[in-house]
Amino acid sequence: MKQLHVISLKKMGGLERLFIQHINTPSDDTHIIMCVNNKIGAEVKSQILKGQILFANRLFKFLPIRCPKILRKYWLSWKIWKISAESIIVWNLIIEIPSKPKKPILLYYDHGSSWRFALNNKTMRFFSMLDGVIAASFASKRMMELRFNLPCQHLVVLNCIKTPLGIKNITKSLHTPIQLGTASRLVDTKGITVSLLTVHELMIRGHYITIEIAGKGEYKKSLQMLTHKLKLNNRVIFSGFQEEMSNFFNRIHIYMSTPITEPFGLSCMEALYYGIPVIFPIIDGQPEVIKNNLCGIGLHPKVSIKDHKNLTGMNIHFPHKIYDPINDLLILPKFLSHIECANAVERLIVKNIYNKFSYYAHTHSMSQFNYKIFQENFKNTLLYFKNKKNIPNSI
DSSP, rough: EEEEEEEEEEOHHHHHHHHHHHHOOOSSOEEEEEEEESOHHHHHHOOSSSEEEETEEEEETTTTEOOOOOGGHHHHHHHHHTTSEEEEEHHHHSSSSSSSOOOSSSEEEEEEEGGGGSSSHHHHHHTTTEEEEEEHHHHHHHHHOOOOOOOSEEEEEOOOOOSSSSSOOOOOOSSSSSEEEEEOOOOGGGHHHHHHHHHHHHHTTTTOOOEEEEOOOOHHHHEEEEEEHHTTTTTEEEOOOOSSOOHHHHHHHHOOOSSSOOOOOOHHHHHHHHOOOOEEEETTTTTSSOOOOTTTEEEEBBOOOOHHHHHOOOOOOOOOOEEEEETTTOOOOEEEEEEEEEHHHHHHEEEEEEEEHHHHHHHHEEEEEEEEHHHHHHHHHHHHHHHHHHTTTTO
16 A cells, blocks of 8 residues: 655654654555655654655755745645555644545544644644544544544554563562663653652652653753752763663663653553553553553542642643543543652562562563554554545445
8 A cells, every 4th residue: 555644753752653663664565754844853764764755845855945834735735646645644743735635545643642732723624634533542532532523433553562672581670779760752741750759759768769761852951950959860860862772671670651641652561561560640541551550550640730830840831631541531631649659669669569560561561562463453444444435425
């Protein structure tokens, strides 16, 4: 199948990683990449091995001269028509085109942007053209349905990654210091502040705990300031973006996932592969990755954004609702309590309990997350929507 992928490739994140794995996997499909940015981030570009790369707004392929804004939707529509793809997959963003393409199926792949999209004419006009929605998790599917109520079908293709490299197929063991870890873009919604407060609380309780924070982003300076304020400079390591994550995961004992929203959580899945128990909030798609009380400890967020600001001095801007998977409804976002996170760490670092959680983290990930099945499901979903479009009055 000839697939046209419309995507932003400015920065490396979970979506970009999933996309790159998809197009780099050997298959009989043809991949054409339509980047909506004027250039591709270096970390992303270095990993794209397959696929023809085009730029949505460039007038010339090799020159960064952009089409005038007033003409861009027509320019993009013409480029899409010229490619003659069988399927158009718009990855986690909204595009503007004057009308729906006639022949190819037009699909939207949701990886979490549905939490943030504005309910306006631009959004709904694009959604009205869709032949279908592919959701990265059940939470993503329900967010799309509850917020936008579209007439097209929404199908889940559960997020997945290839089995990581460098996994030691043994149960991890604890040693001093206990090493926590988190890996993500350094942005406010990831709640890394909660992990810093947790380390501080555990230090007060007399534990020798450290944390490694892998990733980069605009929030780094704020996190470093909080680290200094809490006198944790010798307990916190900012290790930056790491293209190869196996050493990071083999260093840490417990993975901290403390965001106010997380549509799925690929980094949590990766941690499980390495036998690392995860502390996580029971929100959005997190419970679809981590089996609570088997390979991680799930907690219910209780700290309001205002109270979190009082604790950290930092203002978090997230004026959106999140998905409550227990009650199947949309709720206001909250942070995890660092006291409850500290309690969860204390529960895990009991030797026999940690060994049990570590063992099940590894076995659960190896048995439940199969990248080959993901690829098959993704392609079958594309074929399903294609065949459905070709059958008049199909349900």
